Amino acid sequence: MPTRKPVAAYPFTQAELWKRCLDLQPALDRDATELAAxxxxxxxxxxxxxDTRSFGTLEPDAVLVQEGAIITEQKTAGQASLETAMQQVMALVAVRDSPRTGRYKRFGVRDVSSLGEAGLFLGAALLVKQGRKYLPEYAVEGLTEAMLQTVEACSAAFLAGLAERKEAENTRSTATETRLAFANRLYAQLVQLCAAGEALYRHTDAVRARQYVVQPSGGAAGRSGAGVAPA
Known part of the structure; x- marks a missing residue:
């Protein structure tokens, strides 16, 4: 049975949640004796x-998104390098054989730019294999082992980039769920502590009671000591 992903139980952003937890701590220290009762x-x-300190050390989603964007940019650059290397080989093949001929098609690549990620990797492998097989025939057109090695190296780098991007996506997903679950637990603590403090001073000290409002800025949560989480 698939694991259900956590859903935010707090009515504000994670940054606001963290700040509210920090802001509450002086009141908790001041009123520790009364709260203990x-x-x-x-x-x-x-x-x-x-827990508040630990939550502050978790990487925000914005950081993970930018790290993922960098990896995607690197993958895109790697794909462009591989496509260029393959096109250079096929351009020399086309000098000798028309793209419509079987001799051209035996290299397994007709339109490099139309290949998807999987097709590009497989096409590169076939191109290198066929290129080495027929290298003597196309040497006069300028095809060299070095060019085939370049295709091979670019293909390996491209594949590594795909794996790195997938790992980054998985890392971000796991980190996001971990941070969300942690935030829910922290919010539950915040609500309970605020409820205790608000109840303690509700009828004796309005100023202190307001310091225990979950969301002082207003809204549904701000009007209740216990706080109201969205459905």
Whole structure:
């Protein structure tokens, strides 16, 4: 059975969640004695602080997106290099044989630019194989072993780029889900601590009670000490 991906349980951005957790900590320290009487222990507050620090060390999605974009750019450059190397070989073949002939088609590549990622890699492998087989026939047109080696090297680099991009996509997906699940747990702690503090001062100190509002900026969560997560 597939694992269900986590869904955000907090009503604001992760950056706002982190800031709110940081902003709450001075009030928790100040009111630690009173909160302890309501079951909010020092260990619980310490755990909340530790989780807040840990959450701040997680890489934001924007960083992972840019890292993925760099890998994609590198893959695109690698694909262009491979296509160019293959086209240079086929251009020499075309000097001797028309693209409509069987002799040209035996190299397995008719239109390099129309090949997809998988087709490009397979086409390069076939081109190198056939190029070496018929190298003596096309040497007079300028085909060399060095050119075939260039195709081979570009093909290997292109394949490595595809693997690196896939790994980056998987890494980003895992990191995003991990950060989201962590944020949900942190938000649950925030809601519970705010509820305890707001209840403590609701009828005795309006200023302190407001310091325990989950989302002080307003909105549905901001009007309740417990906070309201979106469905």
């Amino acid at each position: 309501r079951g909010v222990t020092a260990a619980r507050i310490a755990a909340f602080k530790a």
